[in-house]
Amino acid sequence: MLFLQDVAYAHPNRDLLFSDINLSVNRQDKIALVGHNGAGKSTLLKILAGWLKPTNGRVNAGSEPYYVPQLFGQFNDFTIAQALRVSDKLTALKAILEGELTDSNLTLLGDDWAIQERCEQALAHWKLDALDLSQRMETLSGGQKTRVFLSGIMIHNPEIILLDEPGNHLDRQGRNTLYEYITSTTGTLLVVSHDRILLNLLNTVFELDKRGISVYGGNYDFYAAQKAIESDALNQELKSTEKALRKARETERETMQRQQKLDARGKKKQEKAGLPTIVMNTLKNNAEKSTSRIKGVHTEKTESIAKDLGQLRSQLPDTGKMKLDLDNSALHKGKILVTAENLNAGFGHLLWKKRLDFQILGGDRMMIKGLNGTGKTTLIKLILGHIQPVSGTLERADFRAIYIDQDYSFIDNHLSVYEQTQRCNTGALQEHEIRTRLNRFLFNKEYWDKPCSALSGGEKMRLMLCTLTIGNQAPDMIILDEPTNNLDMQNIEILIGAVNEYQGTLLVVSHDTYFLEQVRAGKVIDLDELV
Structure with a gap:
């Protein structure tokens, strides 16, 4: 129903946002798209909606997705009807009812004679019945703008719905209406949100980062539990690698100390034996080469472990690094x-x-x-x-x-x-x-x-x-x-x-x-x- 193959996107300055995005969304899937700020979640939704072109790769959709963006500033000069893409139909319907039965008006309207009634019902469902479809979007609050675009789902009845932070600006009543829709719909959903209650209503999690998409077959709580398991495994591997690095360095130090003692003993024996200078120099060079080879082997091993350790540390989450450590407020509790x-x-x-x-x-x-x-x-x-x-x-x-x-x-x-x-x-x-x-x-x-x-x-x-x-x-x-x-x-x-x-x-x-x-x-x- 929705397919991405080898999709990549780079900013106009050529900074790569993500690459090698491959995903398949089936009919009636309800998917949470998660990732850190800046990972490209909104950009990926815009690519799926056709608002942006990928730098590389292909996007195929079984039908045109309906997209609820996170920001609405670009619609401020639109009427509600224009933002919902029903203005032409409503204009044609009004003209037909006033007797203008032209081919142009009939073509614009199609068979959608119930468009006015459907718009009114959708707005009423989202508690916007006091609004007029000719009202400009710039006159609405953030919550009202969000509800307008959510009402468009009932108006257009799309098969694929893309929601970017739909809970933003919604009050408790609005969020409950959104939760009811997500629970009951048979449509295909791909949702970006930080609302944990909403995320737990979805049955699959896609995690986006620069390496691509990782799929977790469950709701957000399941995903969080899996990430905790991965984090525990990472910490165990980190401790094991740190221990291995300490051991390798200790072994290197002990080996070099032993080799130095052997070299010193060998030198004393050679001096006592009264060997010619040229032979002494040859034996000295051989001993130094042997010591250098031994040191090289150990150095290569410790550097390899240190590199592995650096890669593991780079995967650690950043949350634990930030501590407030504030002095306590001067006011006593209970004042x-x-x-x-x-x-x-x-x-x-x-x-x-x-x-x-x-x-x-x-x-x-x-x-x-x-x-x-x-x-x-x-x-x-x-x-x-x-x-x-x-x-x-x-x-x-x-x-x-x-x-x-x-x-x-x-x-x-x-x-x-x-x-x-x-x-x-x-x-x-x-x-x-x-x-x-x-x-x-x-x-x-x-x-x-x-x-x-x-x-x-x-x-x-x-x-x-x-x-x-x-x-x-x-x-x-x-x-x-x-x-x-x-x-x-x-x-x-x-x-x-x-x-x-x-x-x-x-x-x-x-x-x-x-x-x-x-x-x-x-x-x-x-x-x-x-x-």
Whole structure:
């Protein structure tokens, strides 16, 4: 149904992204495409969708795939109908109903007399019935744009569906609708996502890297278990190879010491025997050649083992290298940081139908729960003191907070990577120490002068964590606003590890259930109850 043979892709600057991609997707397969940020997952989906041409290789599809992209900026000037590729049919239908029974209109419409009704039903299914098909895409929120493209699946009823991060910008209700579709559909799915619940609804995992595609016959949990087995085997092989290298070096040292003693004894015997100088020189040369051969054999063996060891170490995951090691927050656990009573906000009208009461204590791990449009971002601004309540009271203690949104706007795109770290260097660390910490967070010297604007979401997240270690003193509160939207699974695990090391107060806005469970955000401010 969908076949790739020897597919490769290189960027316009000729940097190779991947090569030797061979895969076969059968009818009704439900496949998760995983890989690190930058591995080329979105690029591969665009190649399958026909949006990009591969540098090499062939792509064959049994029917035209329907593609839901991750980014929608290119559609801002389109109407909803144009983005869904139904504008011509709807125009033709309207003209026919008004009496323009031309061959052109009939050809455009075909037999699809139910196109208007089907569009309305699809939009209603995705809770978009308030939208008009003539509305421009630029007027929609990120979540609405995602729902528009997902509604196109019901409109076109394609056999092959390609989804690139379809859960991004969807609230809990939208994600549940997406889960129901994935569970019930008989279509062929190829999905890129960091949503672990979604990934576990798919029955096969394709892992993409520069070497090609590796296939794992199971859902994401099965894949993760297999990767853990592979990791254990790699660590065992690594320990065994390290042991072999130590043994080889020890054997080389002992052999050379033994040979040197033999050479010294032989020289003494020759001197006592009073052999002619020419004979002595010949025997000396032979002894040196013999020693050199022995040394060469051992050197070759140790270099071979050392090379194998280097290759094994290059396969180790990077997650274990990154540690925050922050000083603890100066605030003691249990201190009252924020108290809200009868709180409400708004711009010309009250945001919530009911008043909000809550308290945040030092050391709390708390989530703000609510569907899109319930005022989660507004509440964060209130807590940070950026806006004032319309009614009620909100009392704040003196504490230091850092706000981290899904775009990591904490990072200044006008600065280089090194300049960003220097801006946060409140502890006056030396240059070599800053570069050491950058390396620990996987920013080698090739990154130091790179503009922050060129970093991926995962790279910005790692740089943000790195700057926290350079600032040294932990903030009293970290606020995370949809932090996983632009991260792959590896970087989500890195973020989870960093957040769980943090001992201060955590406030999280996220629709990612797995992430919320892992960071133990147990206390809840529920805004759904207020609207």
